[in-house]
Amino acid sequence: MRYMSKGIKADIGQSKAQEIIDRVVELRPWLREHQAAAERQRRIPQETIERLDAAGVFGLTTPKRYGGADFTTREVHDIFRALGSGCGATGWMVWAAAGGNLWSCAFDDDVVAPVYESPWVGNRTFAVGGTSRRMSGTARQVDGGWMIKGAWPFATGSAHASHGYLAVFYDEVDDAKVGMVLVPKDSLAARDDWDAMGMAATGSQTVATDGELFVPDAYFSTPKRLTERLAGLTERGLGPRPGGLARSLVTGAGVALGMADHAMEVFLGAIGKRGIPYSPYAKQADAPITHLTVGRAHTQIRAAAAVADAAVAQLDRLEAAEADPAEPDTLQLHTDVAYIWDACGSAVETLFHASGASAITKRQPLQLIARNCRAGSLHAAHGIDTWMENVGRELCGSEAPPASMSVLERRS
Structure with missing residues (x-):
């Protein structure tokens, strides 16, 4: 389901970091009041997502070349500290979603631009998998693309995203043969299995395919491709900050x-x-x-x-x-x-x-x-x-x- 913005959304690409912090501080009573409800729902409530979006917070989860924030390490750290003081689970979810931005650099612009430029409320993408085969899917090459299947646990941010970056192993024995696919979230099944003693509100459910799912070649990438495209984007001043x-x-x-x-x-x-x-x-x-x-x-x-x-x-x-x-x-x-x-x-x-x-x-x-x-x-x-x-x-x-x-x- 796609959610449209209510009211006027702040343009975080043009906002100063202190303005974002000020908006988060204004939201702090709301975040604190709804922490318990978020835990019961095991995801951030949609109205909270809408308020954060209107404040420009989700610009942190958008690549700067598509209008996202381009703040210093100090500025981003201070924004997350302000969020954590309101609701730790909310801060964690935004932070985790922001981490997936790097993988936007691994795909051609005509693939990722529509993902980030179309109207959306909340974090646009999430990224999950790759640390082990148990937490990733598999892929086999076919004409024109790849057939992927699997289940990806701890998909933080998936509850509010339109697309996901999913890690897949494409060799049965070589763990270096791992790639990342970009898929619409509505092509995945969400398992209602996130019930933790802490950070329960992050919505870190498992997402899975229903059998095999076809992914076109343009939506499959590798760490090597990421490295190559990162270098080019950085030369043009469009890459992420170092670190x-x-x-x-x-x-x-x-x-x-x-x-x-x-x-x-x-x-x-x-x-x-x-x-x-x-x-x-x-x-x-x-x-x-x-x-x-x-x-x-x-x-x-x-x-x-x-x-x-x-x-x-x-x-x-x-x-x-x-x-x-x-x-x-x-x-x-x-x-x-x-x-x-x-x-x-x-x-x-x-x-x-x-x-x-x-x-x-x-x-x-x-x-x-x-x-x-x-x-x-x-x-x-x-x-x-x-x-x-x-x-x-x-x-x-x-x-x-x-x-x-x-x-x-x-x-x-």
């Missing part, structure tokens, strides 16, 4: 910080209204343990923000030098992001633990923030133990086999 996957992860860490900001606001707003049962404190705000709790959580959030600021500044410096991060830089940036998510998750859980039994009720927002933030920290790209080990191995000069990441991730 690749590291830049995407660093900007997305703003969602974690936004959730931590919201959790602190909720906690401080309640400590003057409740006491601590079985203690001499009629107000929680008077208890030394509360001061310790707030100080600990505040410091964790501040430290995570400082790490994020350093990572953002590094990427902006590299961009000014027209350079992508070198391999050691990328390793450290990945580790920084894992630290940010883990520290924010711990800070939110510290505040939740100190809020007493009343905080477990679904009408209280802190429990939802805690679950969303911890769920985000458990994403494979954010795994704190994995990345601490990786950076430690590098510092110790210890050799290791290549990391188990897909060819799609390596090339992007």
